[in-house]
Amino acid sequence: MAIKDLSLAAKTTISGFMAGINKSNVKGAGLEFSQYRSYQPGDDLRWLDWRMYARSDRYYIRESEIETSIAVRLVIDASASMKHRDGQFTKIEYARYVAACLGCLAHNQGDAVGLYVLQQQQVQALQPRKDPQHMARFYYQLEQIAPAGSFAAATQYKQLLTGETTRELLIVITDLYDRDGEIAQLLKTCSALRHEIIVLHLMGRNELEMDYSGYTALEDLETGEIVGISNRDAAGYRERMQQYLAAVRTQQLDQGIAYYLMPMNEPVDKALRDFLKQRNKIMR
Template sequence: MYIKSQDIVTYLQPEIVTKIKNLELRAKAVVEGFMVGLHRSPYHGFSVEFSQHRPYMQGDSLRDIDWKVYAKSDRFYIKQYEEETNLICNIFLDVSNSMNFKHKASVTKLDYAVTLASALSYIMINQKDAVALTIYSNEIHNYLPPKSNRIHLKNILISLTGIKPGGTTNTTECLNQITERINKRGLTIIISDFFDDADKIVKSIKKIKHRKNEVILFQLLDPSEIDFDFEKDALFVDLETSEELSSQPYHIRKAYSESMADFIEKLKNESLNYGIEYNLIKTDENFSTALFSYFKKRVMSF
């Protein structure tokens, strides 16, 4: 598949991407569109590891000169790198009932999450990195241990295809169950709306951090869950508990907005306090926002 530069935005828009029924083609479209855009940015590759020095030659980039070596030897040497290929990434995907919500966006949070998980898996396995996948709600529905081959990618995509939401959100319990299996340095990615206890979530994630893992949180929310831009009288139904509330939105908008803002801010601040990268992703945003966060973490941390 070839994607022209002017088509990048189109290929990364959720309403366009999720129309592609084949999940592998969808992941490929997102990744290739992202990589075309990335090529024009100041970043030129994924996580790399220093390999050796070689003498400077005409045409080499000045940014690759090792100035410390120059200071000692009065000669120009270039730092050479090799791709990091031993990363193990654990992806946790929340499929609870609340992830089935959409209002202002064109896709549900779960549609967005599945596409994001697929694209991340596609990127990493094509780099020979190992990916593990945990699909959970209030219990673990499926766990695929980390592998780095194309057959494993197929198995991940099969697991992600046709997922149906169910259960309540219990990120804490599911993280605790899998944490014991995370025994090597790597990256943990959690994709959820995190409609759960923020303190308990962060406490569980700290256990993963103590095992020398980097952690990225993607909190997916429909724009309406943040803005609460409902106008007419409505019956609100909790997708996880089926609890109902009949109300005029303008009566509760202020209290809701303050409560939601406090919840988001608490999760964000608690995460950042412990070196956990937090990303709020609205489901009407294109996928490059989330992919760039992953890319930045790879470049800066590994």
């Protein structure tokens, strides 16, 4: 994350663990062998397996798994709570880096990449495309994100994210902080359209463990509300935090949404590698 050029940082990070984020189960003439099936009139003769014919005196078609190109929409929460700092980095800096890596990965495997930045004052939209010039705009827009206000209202993003009738992959990068259920409504709306949705939940280690030594009060970044804290609160806080995270995970899974907690003290390359491994297990 010390590399300021997002494009270079993303390429550096994903180097060495290139793994598809949308591997398809469609059968066809791909590279990875899947199964044999009996020849049917009209099948492409190029995919006949002559070795199987020599052994069995029957015609078999060799099928493989192929990868399909899809639209990957990266949705970034740019509300003021994303200015929260844990150590050297803020949530929005971590989110930028994660989005840059996933966008680079998707582009490299032929997917169209789009970017949507949601906040109260405005919604920025970069519709999914595949060309290299588009990726330059993608990285530029990521670098320009300036968190402010609360999360966007449904009237601002609904047409942008729900207009497509084809299934897409939506990756929502957020801290899930809202006061009136705005983020929950976004996820519910997109889920109803049968899009595949992944929520990457960013949390600072100091948030998870209530590690604010030296402080006696905290300010809500979106409302300005001041909350007093003390060391005596820590044990009860951690227990409530675990209950909250369990409830959030259950809520997302009940809607068919994949949920991944990303603590900000975890290196981005490790977090993404673990995320991709888990997703590949689910897709199999």
